[in-house]
Amino acid sequence: MELGNAHRLMLRGLERKLFSGAVLFVAQGREVLFHEPYGTLGGPRRAPVTRETLFDLASMTKVLATTPCWLILAHETPTILDQSLSKWFPDVPRDKGGITPRHLLAHASGLPAWRPFYLMRFPWPVTISLARRILAEPLVYPPGRGWLYSDLGFMLLGFIIERETGMNVAVMSGERVYEPLGLTGSLMFTPDGERARTALTRFGDPPGLVNDLNARSFGGISGHAGLFGTATAVGALADAILTSLNRRSGFFDADLTRTFCSPAGFTTDSTRALGFDTPSKEGSSSGSFFPADSLGHTGFTGTSLWMDPHRGLMVILLTNRVLMGESDQRIKSFRPRLHDAVMEDVLGAGRVAS
Numbered sequence: 001m002e003l004g005n006a007h008r009l010m011l012r013g014l015e016r017k018l019f020s021g022a023v024l025f026v027a028q029g030r031e032v033l034f035h036e037p038y039g040t041l042g043g044p045r046r047a048p049v050t051r052e053t054l055f056d057l058a059s060m061t062k063v064l065a066t067t068p069c070w071l072i073l074a075h076e077t078p079t080i081l082d083q084s085l086s087k088w089f090p091d092v093p094r095d096k097g098g099i100t101p102r103h104l105l106a107h108a109s110g111l112p113a114w115r116p117f118y119l120m121r122f123p124w125p126v127t128i129s130l131a132r133r134i135l136a137e138p139l140v141y142p143p144g145r146g147w148l149y150s151d152l153g154f155m156l157l158g159f160i161i162e163r164e165t166g167m168n169v170a171v172m173s174g175e176r177v178y179e180p181l182g183l184t185g186s187l188m189f190t191p192d193g194e195r196a197r198t199a200l201t202r203f204g205d206p207p208g209l210v211n212d213l214n215a216r217s218f219g220g221i222s223g224h225a226g227l228f229g230t231a232t233a234v235g236a237l238a239d240a241i242l243t244s245l246n247r248r249s250g251f252f253d254a255d256l257t258r259t260f261c262s263p264a265g266f267t268t269d270s271t272r273a274l275g276f277d278t279p280s281k282e283g284s285s286s287g288s289f290f291p292a293d294s295l296g297h298t299g300f301t302g303t304s305l306w307m308d309p310h311r312g313l314m315v316i317l318l319t320n321r322v323l324m325g326e327s328d329q330r331i332k333s334f335r336p337r338l339h340d341a342v343m344e345d346v347l348g349a350g351r352v353a354s
Contacts, residue, residue: 041200155223174188304317
């Protein structure tokens, strides 16, 4: 299918140096409508981007690695989402004893958004000392009484996975999600052996070194960032989520998937489900035409995934926009324009809002 408006917009983004390389992937009902690579892996005289190029997915790790692991954990232990952090961290401070994995998944724990942990030294074992440091942070609000997008919360979710299963998020997602879905070679942490097909995110760094400095300081593996992947693999995992959401049988438990994909309900002003985001009323990265119950997430490196469950439509944008400078925020206005263009191309201008 020709997506003329979206294709022209992608070419314009490349021309205006929003990114050196990108892939746009659009599918509906398991039919790939558009799958086009753009640009190079990292500037002039670099290899061209292909459909097999690996991109640093940044915070899409939250919904493509950590959240799927929690879907599995919640299926195996139905009470786990509402257990206190004291189950895994016996010395948790009193003000955080009421925090649960459900709070963390919904960004409703009260923990701060971010801290520069990569500037700090932590005694061995790092995960234990880092968890203690996170739990020592003052809360921004009481658990469940507000919302704030928090990397720290998803770091804790990764630590809990490790304490609960004996596997870190990379091993569990690899063994329990990617391998059964046939995605082992196209969704991975620390892709050291795949540098030749990995897009750069910072000049001077080798391909495959995670852009997020906190994740980098943890060895490239964290619950909040660190995953690399192709657009095809992101689409396959997104399809598994949509299938589980819309049918009784799927890779993930259907009832749990509906719970994870529904508004968390802690506060009326939050757009957050469990792990996933939904479109905000104004200024959503999904643009103007994705319905309110759509599901998605973005990544700092210039990546995004948005899914419309009713139409079975997904739009995946993978870029290395941070190569142009992390302070360059043009991707924020580019994403919604692109999603609007895709919707107009796929559905037609007269039907796009229906």
